[in-house]
Amino acid sequence: MKIDFEKELNQQQYLAATSNAQYLRIVAGAGTGKTRTLTFRLAHLILRGDIDPRQIVAITFTNKAAKEMRERTVKLISSYDIEVPGLPLIMTFHSFCLLFLRRELVNHYTGFNQNFTIADEDDQKDYFKKIADEMKYTPSSTEFKEYINMVHHAKTEGKKVEDLVLDLDNPKNVYVKIFQRYQELLAEANQLDFDDILIFTKEILTKDEACRNFYQRRFKVFMIDEFQDTNNIQYDIVKKFMNEECELCVVGDPDQTIYTWRGANNDLIKNKLKRDFPSLETVTLDINYRSSQQILNIANKLIANNTDREEKNLKAFNNRQGEEVEVISNLSQDEEANFIARKIKSLHVHDDVKYSDIAIIYRSNFLSRSFEKAFPKFSIPYEIYGSKGFYQREEVKSGLAYLRILVNDADELSLLRVFKYPRRNIGEKTLDSLRQQASLKNKTLIKYIMEDYGQIEATNKVKENLTSLALAYNECFKIVSLDDVEPKKIVDSIAEYFKKVGLFEYFDKVDEENLSKGSTGDSKVDNLKELLNALKEYLNSSFQDDNLETPCSLIGFLLNVALLSDQDQLNQEDHVLLMTGHISKGLEFPYVFISGMVEGYFPSSHALEDSKHRAIQEERRLCYVMMTRAKKKLFLSYFGGRNFSNDLNLPSSFLKEAGFNLKPKISFYSTYKTDRSIYNQIDSLYSSINKNLDNFGYDPYYQNKPVKKINSPSRLVSSNVSNSQEVYNIGDKIAHVSYGVGEVISQNERFIEVDFKNEHGVKKLAKGFKAFKKVSK
DNA sequence: AATTTTGTGATTTTT
């Protein structure tokens, strides 16, 4: 049976799906049937018959999206009984590059071997911590954090250490040294980080012409979804993969770029693409099938405030007007949560709305807290979507560490984790000695322990521990490193390994303790078993034979897992979903509450500080994304009260921009007190307590519990008292809890800069922060 | 080595 593209799609979608332009740009607004169009375009390309489907690469933003597109393509093709020799590669940039690197990395770089693994975020943190120690920085200091940021920044821009000048006269340049050391540590551990996956791919393709030619012939068509959130290296990589015969089709919406902080550059879709491919054709999709016109009007109105954008107005399919957008105002954050909970309960009970048809979307994670408190009171089932991934849990990470040392014997961080779960009494000193012994034998630490466990010099207890570890490891290693073992055998042997090293036993104990404490979290042992299950499934899945895929193996599993986030698909349970705006991208719900529409929360105070107005535009795009998630009814909610630095909460400027004129909510019965004398009272109380501490040894305000030391007035001073009333002038003296006394040298609306004239130097402090106060002029 | 106390500082997060 043939697919009737014209019947299945609207005019715009039809054009986009069936265009034979070599270079095609589809500008697809929210809810305009982008995925549907893409799936049909894939089918169209497959049916066109001039290319093998396996020569098509479709790039998605997340693994979840890749999975969905794969499923929909298969479904479409099979529902029409179309026979195909294979399927397109549908994956993220990172997965695609990894596929490439597994074939090419060792040919181009010495220092890595075939068993390289990926350094995840925790690994990265550990490496930076190690560098801080080596270079005598405090890892948590703002200075060092700034350096780490600079390294990250350089990497997202695609820079390598060689590209940067190490100018040691410039103190800010220290980061280059940190960068260099970081790359050394990664190489020592035979690891790549996420950025390296892209950077190395680009470099190999740039330098090796033969290699480039090979892959240019291998792939004929590239499709990129969410192109508005693609960054420059990713774009460069695709261009390197293409010769003049290849086709490129990108899909995106410049108004939905929300990842510029990760390098996304929406100028690519807006201008660069046209410059690079002058014959580029563009199709615009602007008929929205998701939301009612009332919702779209609000969203359109808001996004129109962004300068530097092409005008585009989403129109609702069939001009469906729908219900009015409702603004909710409350006196405080907690009241907001209670109000919305009541509203949801009423929707559920009176209007028969399923909980799972309702979502609460907010700018920042911490805004979920008040709902977590409120929902149980109203017995509303809920889930926070996408916060903690399965593979981030401690027990799963530990299990993975045991697997990683099987594959990559240079991965010392994983070995350290193995030493900790369960505890094996190996501290710094023992570790140093072991490292020395290993280097004498010219072996990695893991190899040394596993092969020469009989000759290790250490205390008997440690020797015993390591021997049993090594025996279990070796038994498993023997099986895992064989070619052509059945998946079941591998998984069984790993289960045995987990058991023998005491991993199950250890987490069983943790489970028991948690249970006795009344926690209802899931069982860690079950999660470990789930990990083995995932491995089994992966090993069983047979890959298409497209001569690029390496066979499924433990290594493949580990690489895959590193690229996976929360793969939990939305389960079918009937509960309200809470999530951030970023995570809501691509989802839709009949009822959407946007909570925390408060200036400083959304747009965030960080964005408001950006004088170039770039950040605020991105926040606006984010808000646009959030609003356009709603199908039937959209609620916008703000609250009054005060934030943690005691400023008044005012309605978000986005509400006004979207056409609502609102008054701030201010309670007369605010907990805030302006009476400075209370502050002074508590202050003097505090000092008298401190003075008398030696005499009494008890704090009368803590029910006669013995008190060790009181040195932080910020903890004693109750929250409703603050120094935010203080007016500062240049030259004022400030006393700070941890920095001592300093002098105000400059100020703006929100911050003062204080020179403490000691090792702390100049600090930027938020006005109204309780850890300091004015002493005198 | 585990628990308590103190310090800190406060987006978004995929890969």
Add this chain to the structure above:
DNA sequence: TCACAAAATT
């Protein structure tokens, strides 16, 4: 405020 990490304590 509140959560988390680091430091201090037993």
